[in-house]
Amino acid sequence: MSKIAIVGTGRMGTAFAKRLLETGNEVTVWNRSAKRTAAAAESGAQVAQDLAEVVDCEMILLSLTDAEAVSGVVQDLIGAGIQGRLVIDLSTLLPEETRSISAKLTEAGAEFVDCPVGGTVGPALKGQLLGMAGGAETSFAKAQPILSQLCKRVEHLGPAGSGSQMKLAVNLPLAIYWNTLAEAMSLLKGSGISAETAISLLTDSSGGPNVLKNRGQVVIDTLNGTDQPGTFDLAGLLKDLDLSLKHAEVVGSKLPIAQVSGENYRKAIADGLSNFDGSSLTRHLLSD
Template sequence: MGGDMRVGLIGAGLMGRGMGHRLIAAGHSLGVVAHHKREVIDELVAAGAREFATPAALARESDAVITCLPGTAAVEAVLFDADGAAGAARGLLVIDCSTSLPDASRDFAKRLQQQGHAFVDAPVTGGPAEAMNGQLLGLVGGEPETIERARPLLTAFCESLQVFGGIGCGHAAKLINNGLGFGILGVVSEVIATALQQRLDMPALLAMIARSGGQNRVLQGLTPWLLEGDASRPQVTVATAFKDVDYYLQLARGAGTAGPVFETVLAELRRAIDDGHGPRMLPAYPASIAARAGIKAAPER
């Protein structure tokens, strides 16, 4: 498969918006599924995409379908429900860019293969800006020949691809990466609350950490919020962090490697959700940790 492929995109949200634009810019014929949130769909249709009523209708007119959805259950539904994409004629390529469970992906691949289709898991790292600029990193799992079929589509919105092994390995790599990031977020949130309680000068503290062993990208991402109250950079909600840590724990439990650290991180994220922070972006989590100690975590903008 080369350029000008017929590709369906299911999941035109924060990430899917940029992915869709990049696919159109690369010369592919894009189809999208109707959604109650019209803004991105209307934007992509205005850019040249075709809109379809169901995943099945989309898949019938596509060489490949890319899913970028909130999680495993949503992917299963759009593939295998009565109006799902798996009902298309044989030969469809399914590329799942969602953050999902590796064992579920292996099951989906088997079910799709039985219907004459192929599957690649290719979750991505990066945010909406990187998606729009074609600068995502694709974490890929699948059979070599199927990955090569998927490459022209993935490279439309990914500046590089990293292949980790067979089907499910891309999703496993994504969960390990996200688990590490959200585990660090738990640590950062607690130490920042302590630093604030000790009345440390925050710019000086962050400058020191940047030159020391405590430096990390999670803290770097929170720096605009800590210094200026700018919460726009982390484009992940507390609820999404909870879901990803839960997925990581499911992976670790199945591998026999689960320990107390992530059980605690999951419980603390659950507590933040119970306090009403689920739909808020990630700075709400360290803010909630500080607030429990009566500390204001960031300046007002």
């Protein structure tokens, strides 16, 4: 049994807590808004009153929205005394931001691994995520047993920031896909082919991504006119798309398709679709 703290109990942080409790660990959770720890507490997690209680745990997992939130928590953890602890950041950040956070924690005497994950709440609860890790080999070796309880595959990719870099590459095709699906569906106008049939055939084709296999009915319902709440919604997709565009500037890459996709996301979100499934972008584009 490991003594683990999870900082950030949104949808994913809560799923991490439930999974790690299920696999026999002692879990403590903390969230800036304490009421959001309720679901994890109901599953058996202890609730820390402050971050000073968090540093009593040997391993600290971060599941936060952005670099500002992660940096703020890290600064508080350092102030509480983080020496000898292992911090695993599961958030999706820019690689440059991750490396900066790693340097601060290392200087304070902690170890650090960045391991953003591919997958949403359902896979997290089943331990079926895809883990992309960066950090020192010795730190990754300590993190791997716990990460393996959350992930069906965990890959150590290199030094700190490598996991963040890979996560951006993994999420970019998905963010773009909802745009290309709209173009594909537009070719069927006037054909009489239903959304059910089209999505079924696309799912079974070489062009069918996993998201259609996992969320086919959600996509069909959305295309038939009923937007569905998103586990990875338009706001989250745009956030990661924007991170990809920012990182592309740093490494000197050009992402013209991503830029156009970002404009489409912004229009859909302006029309109130922020919290809906990615397929709502497809429907929105088809309705123009």
